[in-house]
Amino acid sequence: MRTTRVFFTIAATCMAAVLPANAALKVVGTTGEYSALASQIGGARVSVTTIAKPTEDPHFVDARPSQIVALNRADVLIEGGAELEVGWLPPLLDGSRNPKIAAGAPGRIVASQGIQLLDIPLAADRSQGDTHVAGNPHFMLDPLNAKIVAEHIARVFSALDPAGASLYRTNASAFEAALDAKMKQWTAALAPFNGRQIVTYHPTWRYFGRRFGLKADTFLEPKPGIPPSPPHLAKVMQKMQAENIRVLLVEPYQPRKTAEAVVARTGGVLVDVAQFPGALPGTPTYLDLIDTVVKRVAQALAAK
Amino acid sequence: MRRSTCARIGVALALIVISGAAPARADQQPADPLERLRALEQRVEELKQENDTLRSEIESLRHDFQATPVPAAAPESPEAATTPPVETEATPPPAEPVPAIAEVPAPEPTTIVSGAGGKNFLNLSLDGLVAAGTSTAKDIQALQVGGHDPTQRGFTVQNVETVLEGAVDPYLRGQANIVLQITPEGETSVELEEVYATTSSLPKGLQVKAGQFFTEFGRLNAQHPHSWDFVDQPLVNGRFFGPDGLRSVGARVSWLMPTNFYSEAFLAVQNSQGETASSFRGVPGETLFGREIQQREVASVSDLLITPHYAASFDLSDTETLLVGASAALGPNGTSDHGRTRIYGVDGFWKWKPTNAFRGFPFVKVQGEFMQRRASVGAVDSLAAATFRDRGGYLQVNWGYKAGRIVGLRFDRVSGDRGDPADDALAPRWRISPALTWFPTEFSKLRLQYNYDKRSPFQDDAHSLWLQLEFLLGAHAAHKF
Structure with a gap:
């Protein structure tokens, strides 16, 4: 049975790969939000693959050999660049031997370029946890940063595929206009909770909080990437009760049991959120994702 | 405002x-x-x-x-x-016109260097691997076949590895692995384990590697000890490739084939002498299948070590990936002027990891290698020309049952040499090794492993217990699949 399954998988892969040959640009996104933006801007002219699955921990992704093949054929690679991918992208790039997406090549989009990153540590010191020397890499959760990245993508696509330039331009403008319209709704939805604190597992939601006037500075992790210890959790719960912090955000891959225990003891609300499109039901696009997250957070903050 | x-x-x-x-x-x-x-x-x-x-x-x-x-x-x-x-490009717009309106000062716009690159021209890391433990065996150094295995009661510095790595120029990447060890006698030894350059932008899926490097034979041989799933090296690797693995100076070309699944062919040509090519020209004075290794010069290309290798990988589903390979190592051996050794191997690796994995956990990994060695030795003195064969392999399972915790089991076996005269070092034996590993973070680990060793009928069974500590300083480790 396994043999037949293997055989069919091989056959299916062979057939699947014949299809995207007619795309003008082959794009690889390291994580889902870049792929979602690339699809939105490139439309039918681009074929997009993603290395990390939307529901898995983006800090720890397997460097599966199939991704070497995708990178070998890619015209464009979109990466965050702020060391989120440092544990798995380098061996894939070494294997890909593709000058089109080498560092500094026109096809290499480093999304964090031109973005002001938060939480840049004063010193490279791992006693402070698994800190990123370049800064907090979860910048795409500020929708205005997504606009910068969309512009970046549209420019690179246009330069590499001039025949599609007007399409890319139109799609990027449409995306930005839609985002601006949504931004008004989101800001309005979260405005009543201005200055409120929320708890998150990891410092993933710093940019989101900053954009929408929420303080997302309390974490279940004592230091980035370090698992929660009972004394630290006790401190967090004490703070939640003392300062009436009731909302705890948890992502699909984070240990839900720990988060559940914290809300059970503090009478808080657990909110399922995600960084990557497709990780929550009904969120194929970036705007859908942020929309869902904003709604869920607003609802939780409103709950009495 | x-x-x-x-x-x-x-x-x-x-x-x-x-x-x-x-x-x-x-x-x-x-x-x-x-x-x-x-x-x-x-x-x-x-x-x-x-x-x-x-x-x-x-x-x-x-x-x-x-x-x-x-x-x-x-x-x-x-x-x-x-x-x-x-x-x-490299110069971000000046931050000067931003007035300080926020209580949290806005950080300077940074130029991000992507990938593994930092602010230096090379990435530097130091990996320390030390072990402590004991064994019931009287001859622990013969029991443990690897050069980086714990080999004495008490403490062993298994491997202290300095890695220097970076882009040489737009066309080449360079890497050096310099290993320090402390011998059982207390001496510090230095080993230039690997130093090589690889091309980064050859066309047609080609890549060339040149320098001193681990031969890409099977799966485990080319990996460094700190990325192994067990404290020590499998018996078959120790017996066929020597205590430090199969590696030598040479060049390798690989071709990433234009197939829709991962499919890569490798061909390496390397020197065939020294202790890191022990099944081949080896070290004169040592033995291979009971025959003494002579000094033998390189007369033609076929006197070098030639290693073809093929690897293919399939994503069986969203959660399962399979990697399989076949290898051969072909070269002269030092028992006579015409002695030749051929080692053939197959390897497989299967991994399951759910789509919502956290810190890379949970997972199940199954890995196995099987090898066969065939050595033709010439007539020397009273000994007639002969062909000897032996084989061996290992199969291991590792289950990362929760974040940072792994339980593993390995089974190891090597056959006897069926040669003449009987070489004690080549007696049949097997080993079973359960292990528990704890990664507090991805930069450190603690591993506890028990080995049950069954050797020839004339030797007692051996029970060994090893505790291993690894710590990594410097550039973030990134591992191949």
């Missing part, structure tokens, strides 16, 4: 105008006036679109400014929001 926002928008406008004007000047001017007109039209269209973008940006900024009076939620600087990131 309002005035400062206006000032920032002004600067942004100026930047956009400049960045927009620059490429226009650089454009070549077509001679045909009609074409020039068309180009001009296009330029106007582009400018119009840029203007629209800018307008929407101003709109959102204004909206932002009015909607969020909280200082902590101050808007981003407009340069960051509107300047095309591509055209800023």
Whole structure:
């Protein structure tokens, strides 16, 4: 049975790969939000693959050999660049031997370029946890940063595929206009909770909080990437009760049991959120994702 | 505050105008006036679109400014929001016009160096691997076949590895692994384990590697001890490739085939002498299948070590990946002028990891290798020419049952040599090794392993217990699949 399954998988892969040959640009996104933006801007002219699955921990992704093949054929690679991918992208790039997406090549989009990153540590010191020397890499959760990245993508696509330039331009403008319209709704939805604190597992939601006037500075992790210890959790719960912090955000891959225990003891609300499109039901696009997250957070903050 | 926002928008406008004007000047001017007109039209269209973008940006900024009076939620600087990131290249726009309005000062816009690159021209790391433990065996150094295995009661410095790695230039990447060890006698030894360059941009899926490197035979041989799933090296690797694995100076070319699944062919040509090629020309004075190894020179290419290797991988589902390979190592051996050794191997690796894995856990990994060695030895003195064969393999399962915790089991076996005269070092034996591993973070680990060793009927069974500590300093480790 396994043999037949293997055989069919091989056959299916062979057939699947014949299809995207007619795309003008082959794009690889390291994580889902870049792929979602690339699809939105490139439309039918681009074929997009993603290395990390939307529901898995983006800090720890397997460097599966199939991704070497995708990178070998890619015209464009979109990466965050702020060391989120440092544990798995380098061996894939070494294997890909593709000058089109080498560092500094026109096809290499480093999304964090031109973005002001938060939480840049004063010193490279791992006693402070698994800190990123370049800064907090979860910048795409500020929708205005997504606009910068969309512009970046549209420019690179246009330069590499001039025949599609007007399409890319139109799609990027449409995306930005839609985002601006949504931004008004989101800001309005979260405005009543201005200055409120929320708890998150990891410092993933710093940019989101900053954009929408929420303080997302309390974490279940004592230091980035370090698992929660009972004394630290006790401190967090004490703070939640003392300062009436009731909302705890948890992502699909984070240990839900720990988060559940914290809300059970503090009478808080657990909110399922995600960084990557497709990780929550009904969120194929970036705007859908942020929309869902904003709604869920607003609802939780409103709950009495 | 309002005035400062206006000032920032002004600067942004100026930047956009400049960045927009620059490429226009650089454009070549077509001679045909009609074409020039068309180009001009296009330029106007582009400018119009840029203007629209800018307008929407101003709109959102204004909206932002009015909607969020909280200082902590101050808007981003407009340069960051509107300047095309591509055209800023290495020099990001100056942060100077951003007035300090937020209680949290806005960080300087940073130029991000992507991938593994940092602020230095090379990535530096140091990996320490030390073990402590004991065994019931009287001859622990013969029991443990690996050069980086714990080999004495008490403490062993298994491997202290300094890795220097980086891009040499746009065409080459370089890496050096310099290993320090402390021998059981207390001496510090240095080993240039690997130092090689690989090409980064050859066409047609080709890549060349040259220098001193681990031969890409099977799966485990090319991996460094700190990335192994067990404290020590499998019996078959120790017996066929020697205590330090199969590696030598040479060159390797690999071809990533244009198939739709991962499929890569490798061919390595390396020197065939020394203790890291013990099944081949080896070290004169040592033995191979009971025959003494002689000094033997290289007469032709076939006197070098030739290693073809093929690997293929399939994503069986969203959660399962399979990697399989076949290898051969072909070369002369030092028992006589015409002795030849051929080692053939197959390897497989299967991994399951759910789509919502956290810190890379949970997972199940199954890995196995099987090898066969065939050595033809010439007639020496009273001993006739002969062909000896032996084989061996290992199969291991590792289950990462929760974040940072792994339980593993390995079974190891090597056959006897069926040769003459009987070589004690080549007696049949097997081993079973359960292990528990704990990764507090990805930069450190603790491993406890028990080995039950069953050797020839004349030797007692051996029970060994090893505790291993690994720590990694410096550049973030990135592992191949």
